Amino acid sequence: MDLPQRCSFSQPALLFFLYFFSLLSLSAFLHLYDKMPYQQWRISVKNVSNFPGRGQPASLITTNTTCNSSRSSSKIIDSGIWTVNSAGRFGNQMGQYATLYALAKMNGHQAYIYPAMHKYLSPMFRITLPVLHAEVAKKIRWKNFHLHNWMSESYKHIKGKYVRLTGYPWSYTFFQHIRQEILQQFSFHDHIKEEANQYLQELRGKRQEVTYVGVHVRRGDYVHVMPSWKGVVADRGYLEKAMNYFREKYPNPIFVVTSNGMEWCKENINASRGDVYFSGDGRESSPGRDFALLAHCNHTIMTIGTFGLWAGYLAGGKTIYLANYTLPDSPVRKRFKPSAIFLPEWIGIPADLSPLLSKKPSQVQKPEA
Template sequence: MFIYSSVYGIAKSKGMVLVVDTYDHIKTVFPNLHALSINSAFEFCYSSRVVYEKRACAYDIETVQFDNRKNTTLKAYLQSWKYFKEVEKEIRRQFVFKQKVQDKAQAIINNYTNEYIQHSNVSNNLQIIGVHIRRGDYLKPGKIAFGYKVATESYLYKAFKLFRSKFKNCLFLVFTAPNKVDINWRKDHIDGSDVMNVDAHERDVDMCALSKCNHTIITVGSFGWWSAWLNQGITIYYNDVVEPNTDLSRDFSEDMKDYFPPNWIGMQ
């Protein structure tokens, strides 16, 4: 999603056309993309001039300063909202899930909300906060050595507390990746009378459900990032995601504002 959005934004700014392969996975998730779809996209890319980025999670002006008269392939992660800030409305119109995915996601929210209301008798001005927890793969030795960190229990406590102080009635729907490490950690560390743990579904359904909540709390990873970006409510993010002086830290701008939008609330 980062790559598509950023390349789309760069192409628009340079008067170029974004090309994707007909069978690219992103087209199976979002059917309304405005890119030129061709069967031979991979062959096209291999025969074009290649441009590399310097940092994966920071805006790099040199990345976009290439000759727009030549076919170009961007070999990059392009994980900065700044690459597509001028086409944000267009991206939002393209990143619309299939109706069956939206229906399933809404049903999940409705089912958990209705269950909560029945047990709590709280329904007036109920604010639904989608929480995404990712830990498992970030705890692997290689990831840790590269610089990845995971969000702490104290961060989540502070994030929950902020929403509870801001709104009278909250319901926290907590999503995780479908692995035992994350599911067990959630069970052992996240609780409260206004907290409900959500069973894992297909990844597009879970992202869609998170985007349909009123607000979001995210931990680490691009799945949570995009869930929050699509949501457009208040987002709280973990701002201690990288170990200093590591290979990963050099992928970010010093203040990380190239990666995290300025209207999001960072905590640790």
């Protein structure tokens, strides 16, 4: 026996009604969304347990001072929104992230990062800062605050709830007071750690009590840029001195060389002792893979650039760096303080500036504006 019908609507008609009603509701919400002044926007951070340690894009929600339902279902951040420009490559992105993390915390505000920064760093690290949605960022009237490359007392008292830090900050003086938190932010994903440790173990072979020394040789565009800045890049003499320091200190050092100029390295680094290995079998590897290898070594030899600086900072052992690599009147000296770049316990070996001194003044190119 057929059951009686409980509704006079046919199924197609009911589906059409529900679809039409949902379109009206969505249209009304979007109209309200567009008209709302930026002061009423709030950010809700979604907690996704499936991806621990990874920043999650923030979602935009509307709130009202008389409505408590949103507060009960979402975490509303009323302390303001701080972010930082996402500029440069890997090392610069790390410096901007760490500086934002430290200064926002110091000034009592919530930090968010742009999607571009998240794309750079999240494949490598377990970063936790939430991601600021692009549409949210467009609605905010930012107060841009430019940073020079060292910590100042005034940075402890930056005014503003919606602050965007700008510049290329990399200095341990911004975040050394919370070093362990920064190291936690830049902890590698498990599969990256496993790959790096496996590679180092293969280099070790049957040797006992080895000491891994990561060597980063920055070349690439710096080979052409540094002379115009009245500076030099590392030469074979510097690298030999740095490597001999570890040879004298440890009985079984293993040097892992990474570079964006690997052909130069193979021609200028003496590997005849059997303790030098060129990453990727002498072929230039990916920046992420090279960085993971350097960070998992015991000690570091760096040349110039933020990539090597961060490798030494994360490795945590002894770090040798190229010191005094510019002439006193170099424009670089106006933007960087060596004492704020290299940690006090790091070991500097002065660069050979004779190639610059042997040139006539007219031969030294002026830096581009």
